[in-house]
Amino acid sequence: MAETKSAWESVGGNNGDRIGGNANKFSYTDKDGKTHTLQVDCGTMFSDKELTGYDNFMPDLFEADGFLLTHCHMDHIGGISHMLNLRRDELKANREAGKEFVIHCAPYTQKLLEDNLALQKMPREEWPKFEKVEDGKPFEVAGFKVEPFAVSHSAPDAMGFVIESPDGVRMMTMGDFKTAPVPLGKGWDNKKIAEIAKKGVDLMFLDSTSATQEGVCPPEKDVEKGIKDIVAQSEGGMIVSAVIASSAHRLHTVAMALAKHANETGKRPRTIILDGGSLKRSYIALKRCGYDIEKQVKQATGQDIKIYDARAPEAQKVPKSERFYVCTGTQGEELASFYRASQGTNRNIPMKGGCPVFVYNLQSCIPGNEEQYAAMEQGFKDQGCTTYFPDRYKENKYLTHVSGHAKAGDIKLACDLVAKNSPRPTTVVPVHGDPAQRKAVMKIAQDAGLKAAIVPNFAAVEVSKEGKISYVQPTSKQEVWIGINDKNDNFIEPDFQYDRVTRDVDTGRLRVVETIPYTKAPVEDERRGKGKNKEGKWNNPPKKNKGKNKGGRFNPAFVKKGRGGR
């Protein structure tokens, strides 16, 4: 009879140079030597295709008996659609044998993942089955007891989990988190974290992204003032702004700011007009998950804020001086709404017509995007607009963005709560950060009286039944990843090639091990069994639209080369 053990391994996300491709493997080896595995998250990591030949990387596949997702960001869920591609035959056989692929996650995470699958044209019968995860409602999966708890992050419905193995070993993963309140849904709750800690925590995994920054990550609410100031500054003009679509709390913040400005000035509130597919999908997902921004704002301020789709006639009826456009494309992405507005080619946003236009990028420039960021601002200026594009390196006039990641003060709070309440020794493992950020978490944890260890990708932390911790170092300096290459360079009709690659942890050098064969999704007619006749000819040839939409609503330039796959 073998000794039982509980273990955790980062199979992506604890990279030496960048954050992304997050995936965690929790396992339990029983007395018969059988290992039960739970996967938490399966994200993608961006890549510079010109340098690496790949659009993205994702963690390598492994057998998991259960699957959990912490939240909807692509560095946590972006690999799922590719995993479904790569495991198509196996999952089909499982389905036919009555075994579904099940993912446990909160509703907003589910909806954004479903959107991603729909955009990838994943056949509906291949979508996973979802089990709804709710704050404070424990469940069992793959032999583990899972206790979900809400955390605060820039996306709604972000979850942390305590994963308890059959030995009673309790491993607590916060996911991406901060401790300030969030406007939509539940967020971080000190009391709840303390209650969970009281039951004992052996391992705690902490988001390290902003751990080198002093203080506490500000609440989303702090952005309201910046937006209100913007509105006050733009009296009599049309406002065009851009946000990160995946920071969905921001829509609520904009609505609150408009309502409060209206209350303070006695004027009619501006109307929010959304432009850009991903932003509209965020709004639709919020509504489907029961987050009614208009209702919440009405209850809080008494104001009726309208939110329109930019393509709808209602939006064009709003006086220009009362419009507050919110667009996608903060970084000057060529096809996104904001960039097209900067070129005067976005038909949903009329830039001409006598009304002054005030343009605010609510997001500062991400390093590497300087050129297109500046070009976009210049485009607006050339059209006579007044612009405000914040510079991340300078003191900015308006606070228009806060991050969703814990700073040093948040990390200290999490460590103090667990140190004070856990009846057993807790070891902190920093994750989701570069080495300096993870080191900062380690120091904070140690200062709080906890043990801490820096654990790289593919190293494992093992916990015995008695709570003894041991570390298994990686056997190789070659990390294994899957490189994702869209051979069509066309995010509407991608043709994915998946290479298993090794990446040297010291030099970052990539080596292709193999191109992974996979069965492509059947075209729709084949799925209904009505595709080809006895002679093998198509009864009804599948449409090959080459990415062009005969509706003609958009610029077919989107098929141009050099665009990354989704």
Add this chain to the structure above:
Amino acid sequence: MSLSWEKYWEIAEALNEAHPTQDLIHLNDADLLKMIVALPDFNDEPVPPSPKDLEAVLTCWTELDNPEPQEKIPAAAM
């Protein structure tokens, strides 16, 4: 082309052509279903196998109206 529920992308294309100024963010499932069933090429059951099929159509419609590559925002900014 004959449209059936599996072809959610093609249904979205046909809808985009037929209703170019439809407000997509307030479109409810009942109205969306009516629009789909009324498409001249639609040739399937009047009720989708799952409500998720309707959602998939709407998701694709939002993209067709305004295709854009995925945001490449580093985790630290989110």
